[in-house]
Amino acid sequence: xxxxxxxxxxxxxxGVRWAAAGLSVVLGSRVRxxxxxxxxxxxxxxxxxxxxxxxxxxxxxxxxxxxxxxxFHAHEEVLPEIEPLVRGKVVVDTTVSLMSVDPxxxxxxxxxxxxxxxxxxxxxxxxxxAFHTVSAHKLAQLGRELEEDTLVCGDDPLAxxxxxxxxxxxxxxPVDAGGLDQxxxxxxxxxxxxxxxxxYRRKAVGVRFVGL
Amino acid sequence: xxxxxxxxxxxxxxGVRWAAAGLSVVLGSRVRxxxxxxxxxxxxxxxxxxxxxxxxxxxxxxxxxxxxxxxFHAHEEVLPEIEPLVRGKVVVDTTVSLMSVDPxxxxxxxxxxxxxxxxxxxxxxxxxxAFHTVSAHKLAQLGRELEEDTLVCGDDPLAxxxxxxxxxxxxxxPVDAGGLDQxxxxxxxxxxxxxxxxxYRRKAVGVRFVGL
Numbered sequence: 001x002x003x004x005x006x007x008x009x010x011x012x013x014x015g016v017r018w019a020a021a022g023l024s025v026v027l028g029s030r031v032r033x034x035x036x037x038x039x040x041x042x043x044x045x046x047x048x049x050x051x052x053x054x055x056x057x058x059x060x061x062x063x064x065x066x067x068x069x070x071x072f073h074a075h076e077e078v079l080p081e082i083e084p085l086v087r088g089k090v091v092v093d094t095t096v097s098l099m100s101v102d103p104x105x106x107x108x109x110x111x112x113x114x115x116x117x118x119x120x121x122x123x124x125x126x127x128x129x130a131f132h133t134v135s136a137h138k139l140a141q142l143g144r145e146l147e148e149d150t151l152v153c154g155d156d157p158l159a160x161x162x163x164x165x166x167x168x169x170x171x172x173x174p175v176d177a178g179g180l181d182q183x184x185x186x187x188x189x190x191x192x193x194x195x196x197x198x199x200y201r202r203k204a205v206g207v208r209f210v211g212l
Numbered sequence: 213x214x215x216x217x218x219x220x221x222x223x224x225x226x227g228v229r230w231a232a233a234g235l236s237v238v239l240g241s242r243v244r245x246x247x248x249x250x251x252x253x254x255x256x257x258x259x260x261x262x263x264x265x266x267x268x269x270x271x272x273x274x275x276x277x278x279x280x281x282x283x284f285h286a287h288e289e290v291l292p293e294i295e296p297l298v299r300g301k302v303v304v305d306t307t308v309s310l311m312s313v314d315p316x317x318x319x320x321x322x323x324x325x326x327x328x329x330x331x332x333x334x335x336x337x338x339x340x341x342a343f344h345t346v347s348a349h350k351l352a353q354l355g356r357e358l359e360e361d362t363l364v365c366g367d368d369p370l371a372x373x374x375x376x377x378x379x380x381x382x383x384x385x386p387v388d389a390g391g392l393d394q395x396x397x398x399x400x401x402x403x404x405x406x407x408x409x410x411x412y413r414r415k416a417v418g419v420r421f422v423g424l
Contacts, residue, residue, distance in 0.1 A: 103390065135423070138423070147422055148422045148423075151404075175408065176408075176411055176412075177404055177407070177408070178315065178404075178407055178411070182404065182407075184400075185397075185400040185401065185403070185404050188396075188397040188400060188401075189397065189400075189401060191397070192363075192389055192390075192394065192397050193421075195389070195390055195394075196387065196388075196389070196421065196424060199388055199390070200388075200424055202423055202424060203423075204422075204423040205421055205422070205423045205424050206421070206422045206423050207419060207420075207421060207422070208419075208420045208421070208422050209405075209408065209417055209418070209419060209420070210359055210360045210417070210418045210419070210420050211347070211350070211360075211414055211415075211416040211417045211418055212408060212412055212414060212417050
């Protein structure tokens with residue numbers, strides 16, 4: 001699996017979790033050396049899967065499944081670069097497009113959500129939105145159980161099922177939230193969770209559905 | 213406390229829960245007899261507080277705190293009627309403005325959310341939005357513990373604190389979601405929960421925040 005933006009907090013933490021679960025992970029960065037350096041850092045951890053590092057293009061090219069973990073403002077630069085490399089592939093979008101953090105203010109694009117915009121910019125990819133409300137802080141503590149859910153939405157049922165298995169691999173329960181048009185609710189909920197972390201001085205607020 | 217729309221599923225279930233917790237509750241309806249009949253039904257249950265019934269006006273007039281539990285399409289009729297009676301009072305809005313249930317489709321008003329529209333129509337009330345994701349089905353089973361949270365948002369901190377205590381009275385943990393401008397996220401999350409109940413064939417999906 002390739003993580004585009006695999007040197008950021010969220011991308012690195014997710015990549016390491018998947019490697020700990022035994023998956024092969026490529027951590028991509030805009031700058032090749034930073035990807036390589038992130039893989040070196042990961043190599044010091046207790047992982048069952050292989051981690052390598054490189055450019056975002058390399059992360060996207062080699063993998064059957066690509067996770068997008070770059071900030072929203074970097075999409076304009078990064079997405080056209082990887083577009084030819086992700087055709088037909090599952091692309092997992094984790095973007096929460098905050099313009100400010102305190103208070104958290106979401107800036108949703110005209111497409112309705114960051115994920116729908118990603119789908120518009122990667123028209124031949126099978127975009128699935130997930131992992132928005134899972135804190136990088138908690139992911140980064142490898143031994144820590146996650147005891148929470150991740151909402152997953154997308155228009156391709158098979159792609160969604162693959163992403164559900166990815167969630168399960170790191171101990172998150174996937175919850176099917178419907179089509180990609182639901183992504184704005186996932187992104188808004190993530191902004192709300194950022195707000196709860198601030199208001200209650202926490203670092204790892206997450207969401208769990210009861211009665212499910 | 214007065215429940216405007218206290219004969220509907222959600223309003224009745226909430227009213228009965230509060231009465232079970234020892235609060236005095238007036239169940240309001242557009243038709244007086246229906247309010248009275250709902251109070252009669254409630255009297256058969258094991259409640260510590262008094263329940264009476266009447267018109268929506270009577271429910272709003274007698275109470276220091278008013279819960280709004282009528283469908284969104286009835287707001288145009290009901291809100292102007294109670295407007296002079298709720299000035300300065302806390303009004304708890306529970307509205308989720310679904311145009312259709314399968315799939316759940318939210319119709320948000322130009323104000324941004326049902327709760328913000330309620331505030332616009334009741335300019336002298338202190339509107340707080342809460343209780344959107346708590347299932348009437350589960351509320352109605354009086355002995356059943358709720359084990360979930362309710363997000364609470366509003367612009368008046370004291371009003372919000374009163375509503376938080378109302379939540380605690382029925383065993384719901386209140387979670388402060390910020391100002392009334394956050395209400396659309398609460399309403400969207402409720403629509404998402406309606407979708408989860410349908411997709412997973414459940415009746416009482418709710419939300420709980422972990423790490424809080």
